[in-house]
Amino acid sequence: MSSYSAQQSSISENNRSRILQYLYHNGISSRAQIAKAIELTPAAITKITAKLLFRDVIEETGDMEGDKNRRSIGLNLNCAKYHVVGVKFARSLVQIAVFDLKCNRISLTDLPTVDEEHIPETVEQIRATVRQLIADDSSIVAVGMAVPGPYLVEEGRTALVSSMQGWRQVNFIKEFSEAFNVPVFVEQDARAGALAQFLFNPELSEGSLAYYLLGEGIGLGIIDNGSIYYGAHGTATEIGHISVDVNGKPCDCGNIGCLERYCSANAIHERLNEQPSIVPGCEAMTHAQACTALFAKAAAGDKAAMDLTSEVARYIGYGAVNIINAFNPTHIVLGDIISQAGQPLLDEVKKVVRERTIPEVGHDTKITLSNLPTDATVSGAAAVAITNFLEHPSMFFDVA
Amino acid sequence: MSSYSAQQSSISENNRSRILQYLYHNGISSRAQIAKAIELTPAAITKITAKLLFRDVIEETGDMEGDKNRRSIGLNLNCAKYHVVGVKFARSLVQIAVFDLKCNRISLTDLPTVDEEHIPETVEQIRATVRQLIADDSSIVAVGMAVPGPYLVEEGRTALVSSMQGWRQVNFIKEFSEAFNVPVFVEQDARAGALAQFLFNPELSEGSLAYYLLGEGIGLGIIDNGSIYYGAHGTATEIGHISVDVNGKPCDCGNIGCLERYCSANAIHERLNEQPSIVPGCEAMTHAQACTALFAKAAAGDKAAMDLTSEVARYIGYGAVNIINAFNPTHIVLGDIISQAGQPLLDEVKKVVRERTIPEVGHDTKITLSNLPTDATVSGAAAVAITNFLEHPSMFFDVA
Incomplete structure (x- = not known):
């Protein structure tokens, strides 16, 4: 791909993402409202939203009061249609939960208290649990993981887990990135918590x-x-x-x-x-x-x-x-x-x-x-997945 | 101005700034090299550089070896043509220096050691000294100031100057922003030092x-x-x-x-x-x-x-x-x-x-x-002015 078309594609992806984020944070909105807020032409909004409607990512909600009292059609992000899995790794505690895009919790599993000697078995148990959740719920589109810091982003590994060094050996990217048929995103736990606050608390x-x-x-x-x-x-x-x-x-x-x-x-x-x-x-x-x-x-x-x-x-x-x-x-x-x-x-x-x-x-x-209604870090793990869904829509559905 | 044209204008300003920054950091370059590096079309580069040439901000340096051995004309930023004043406020120490855009120092004035009781007089002395420098050197286009932190950006005031509280009373924006016939930029001292390292140490x-x-x-x-x-x-x-x-x-x-x-x-x-x-x-x-x-x-x-x-x-x-x-x-x-x-x-x-x-x-x-050859903070004060020159060119010359 030439760098020019790469740039074009990233502009389209960016515009698509901005529309999804606007709808996520503002709820039902008209095309005119979106165009005004994110400074795109009405024609560009119509073109992008047509594709999103076709893929059922957004839906039309019927007439709403528009600017200057003109009637216009509301658009809404289909937040209940997509589910994500959040996995919280604390030191001795692993929680796995399913949420919709608005962070309504659908299920929660607490793994048994983690024993430093059996971390590989815990990793296998997490993989099996998440695989089962995905098999049972076809609306799951992503897995987010929140892990203790300091987390080395490029390596996929936590540099130190004070008082539970066994976790240092686990390469989260290696263990989990290919483990499921949906994408996996890993974030340091406090950043995941910050993302949850940011997404769910306007x-x-x-x-x-x-x-x-x-x-x-x-x-x-x-x-x-x-x-x-x-x-x-x-x-x-x-x-x-x-x-x-x-x-x-x-x-x-x-x-x-x-x-x-x-x-x-x-x-x-x-x-x-x-x-x-x-x-x-x-x-x-x-x-x-x-x-x-x-x-x-x-x-x-x-x-x-x-x-x-x-x-x-x-x-x-x-x-x-x-x-x-x-x-x-x-x-x-x-x-x-x-x-x-x-x-x-x-x-x-x-x-x-x-x-x-x-x-x-x-x-x-x-x-x-x-x-936050539930523990912020497991919501945070979900927020990591949701943030990636909103920022990189082409990873989750066909945008052509 | 409609928000659409404001956006257009900020895109042009941004492209102009990227060309100046590229030439600043890379020296003599062809239009093709710039186009490739900053991902703009050759036509856009030709249009913007024509205006910069017309205003003498950049100059043509003659033939250079181009890509695929085609000859092409080199462009160069006229770094010696523009001077800036840097003012360093430490606690007891005020230094005022003139630099060119490449941070070559042209002159340096050390003010007498500042006495807490006479800060208003010191402020007046700084104004007089800088005014004289500008009167004597028409190539001075901006003044950068480096002040102790914590510096409250919106207020223009340092919240605390430990062991020299008198400086707290000084509102740098109020005292200096209208004092000269060139723009003034104020930055916390360590940030100014960081900008100097960033600009002058590739x-x-x-x-x-x-x-x-x-x-x-x-x-x-x-x-x-x-x-x-x-x-x-x-x-x-x-x-x-x-x-x-x-x-x-x-x-x-x-x-x-x-x-x-x-x-x-x-x-x-x-x-x-x-x-x-x-x-x-x-x-x-x-x-x-x-x-x-x-x-x-x-x-x-x-x-x-x-x-x-x-x-x-x-x-x-x-x-x-x-x-x-x-x-x-x-x-x-x-x-x-x-x-x-x-x-x-x-x-x-x-x-x-x-x-x-x-x-x-x-x-x-x-x-x-x-x-850095000279004291980093006074170079830093200059770097604040130079950074603004490169980022906001339309403040410094007519871009139409």
Whole structure:
């Protein structure tokens, strides 16, 4: 293909994608509204939408009120027609869910807690589960995967999974890219969470969005004016490995005083095991269960549980201050396991930010708890697939 | 203007800019080479270059060897024809220099050391000096200014100038935007330094570039795949205010343990004043002079001077580790006052990075000392003006 026709094809694909994205975010719209919003001629819109209608990707919804009171026909993206699979890899936790394009969850499977010794068997189990889902549901068009960072984009491998190094051996591209008869997309977990917030929460799509993943690891995904921030090889925004105390606790990554050594679910569980009176029986729990039990005791007014929660929240606040000074986001969304600590967590994080940032810089940043209905990372895995569907339509249906 | 013609005009401006940028970076080129490189039709190139030739922005250089041994005429950007003024605002230091488009320095003026009480007089003196330079040299087409961060882009004001708060009162846009008969562009100092590296050092223009400004403040400018990283209001990449010890030294910004409290020229000067035996007489020196004297003694083998330099270098290394985990750059360039410590500084920074980053993440990042002939920030101020000249040509000459 000459470079001229490659360029033409990418312009058509880009215009097609912009129409789908407009319909996705704005719902039923007339051709005239789309033409005006994305600055294409009405003729171009008519041509592209004719093909999308022919393939049933969009549908006509009947008359709607147009500009200047002219009647015009509404177009709608067929969001219920396409399903995607989202796979969330945490450290010990794998969740697989099916969603429609609007992130309505159709099914959810929790795999048994992953044991470091049996990661290859877990990989095989994921493949079998996803294959069965695709066999049972012909509307599934893509699989999205959310994996712990730092994720090396070109290699397809996570460079380090603190406290569960076995996952480092897994090459996600090699293990999964050819495993199914639909395309597979892999993204670092916090970026996947950011994509979910961006797609499903319209008020977060303006400016610069930070999704602050507070789970078994501490992660960050930044979408700055519509673009994910990756850096050179995809290992940027690793807030969990930014040191908050260069003379502090050592981390598996080689650094000293990494944020996640103080406030990840694993770090909290470690602290609980040292003081087992706070959550009796915590040794036998998963990290997530131990945190949930801690937050329940704190909510019930237990002094030791409240103190530990508040100390953890202060470290999450220190991380938020570093996020603000590094990335100057419009909005920081707190999500995953530890965000379940709720309002007291949010209040403490905001307090630390007020104390420790320059007013003109920090006080404009909105900080909220994730309000996604289901776990943000498994929704995030789905969001990775949906984003690719909207951005690269020719991968999913015949556009000729 | 209708939105359609606005779009057309921005496409023409964009094509014009791409031709100028291609000639800027590649030197003498034929129309065919430009057409191929920037994927425009030969007819479009001929049309746009005709106008640029008519305005003397570019010139024909005579026959050159073309593709397939056909002779063709070379085009060249008239880099010597246009001059720009660069103004560097450090805390106590203001430098004003004239450069051509290739950053050859034509003149340099150092203003007297700035006294916090007399900032309005300094502002007036800058205006007078720049006006005189423009009056004396009709080839000056723009003024670029590099100011300390965090710089609030929309407001035109620096939110905090640690250890010299008087500069906070200065609104750079208000004070300077209408002061001259040529356009003025203001940029945060480390971003200006990054632009200088990007423009004048071809091997740094690929991937993701971090310019790590080690001066009276500690700053960072990131150019990721050709785009400066700003965040929501321009206060991103403030590495100097990212804490390396949340229980450490308090900073003017409200945060605790900010990197610049440990390794800025001011912090080094403070340490020297506490141990005046290292650099006798340091109390009477400027921060820059005190640092230069320290590095000279260290280079001469003085044990106490070497120890302090090495301790400072370790903190600069901790900052580099945080830069790698936050931004995953291809290249980190160390510049400004403290980079004069040279090879021992570079060695220690690289050692800390080897110790404290995941090999797959950190060891690919190249770390070098700035090799710009003149101080990178005043070149950076010029680079801000030159970048705008190349990106927005219609602001500088009649394109019709």
